[in-house]
Amino acid sequence: MKIHAEALLFDNDGTLISSMESVYRCWTRLAQEYGVTEAMASTDLHGRPAAEILAEVLPAEQVPEAVARIERLEVEDVAGGVVLLPGTKELLQKLPADRWAVVTSATRPLASARLHEVGIDFPTMIAANDITRGKPDPEPFLLAAERLGVDPARCVVFEDAPAGLASGRAAGMRTVALTTTHRADQLTADVVVPDLSAVSVQVTDDGVDITTEG
Incomplete structure (x- = not known):
């Protein structure tokens, strides 16, 4: 065409x-840290802003902190990932x-x-x-x-x-x-x-x- x-x-x-290996590695760690592993298991991570994803599994007051945390994890995981x-x-x-x-x-x-x-x-x-x-x-x-x-x-x-x-x-x-x-x-x-x-x-x-x- x-x-x-x-x-x-x-x-x-x-x-x-x-960067899917890095993405799943970092989000698995974040889910464990926030105690939402089960909720995250059925959440689509691909092609969506982190704030939108986290708003589905965390109380609103925790979302800004969690957004900052996942960004730090993912940036630190870039090398080789x-x-x-x-x-x-x-x-x-x-x-x-x-x-x-x-x-x-x-x-x-x-x-x-x-x-x-x-x-x-x-x-x-x-x-x-x-x-x-x-x-x-x-x-x-x-x-x-x-x-x-x-x-x-x-x-x-x-x-x-x-x-x-x-x-x-x-x-x-x-x-x-x-x-x-x-x-x-x-x-x-x-x-x-x-x-x-x-x-x-x-x-x-x-x-x-x-x-x-x-």
């Missing part, structure tokens, strides 16, 4: 990188800085630490600190389009999680789903690919031509 866009918006964890997913570096190296952004549910310090660990320099990032409503709300992707100065309808979202894809669709953007963390039948998108190695780009005068292989 071929798509023309003015900007490419990438989720981070599960799309550009994988993050890997590039296939195709990431090759794709990003071809994109001009004003044509792409990272849109993540993680905080800016954590997302920055993870990307720097694997040698990725990002031009623009929308993180949990920048928004009031996380994915699946369209706010994160709409803000990224605004920062890049691009019409949302001219953006393409790359995501691995249902909530992120729903966010992109709600923002009026085309979507590319990666089956790095979910099965294809769990993902609703304009096109579904295994990972970014199935995506090629060619920069043009007015944007980027994207070719995908499912």
Whole structure:
């Protein structure tokens, strides 16, 4: 499939990188510390802000402290706990800085630490600190389009999680789903690919031509 866009918006964890081993290690420790191991066992951690996750299992007055705690745990666990997913570096190296952004549910310090660990320099990032409503709300992707100065309808979202894809669709953007963390039948998108190695780009005068292989 071929798509023309003015900007490419990438989720981070599960799309550009994988830190799932670190994530589960740190959240398991946090659950033990707060005595919510059983409640956390049925909680979806992927693609959601920490504050939203913790609000489901902790009293409201404990959430801010727990958010700060999980961020410390995850930042300290970055070294050796993050890997590039296939195709990431090759794709990003071809994109001009004003044509792409990272849109993540993680905080800016954590997302920055993870990307720097694997040698990725990002031009623009929308993180949990920048928004009031996380994915699946369209706010994160709409803000990224605004920062890049691009019409949302001219953006393409790359995501691995249902909530992120729903966010992109709600923002009026085309979507590319990666089956790095979910099965294809769990993902609703304009096109579904295994990972970014199935995506090629060619920069043009007015944007980027994207070719995908499912």
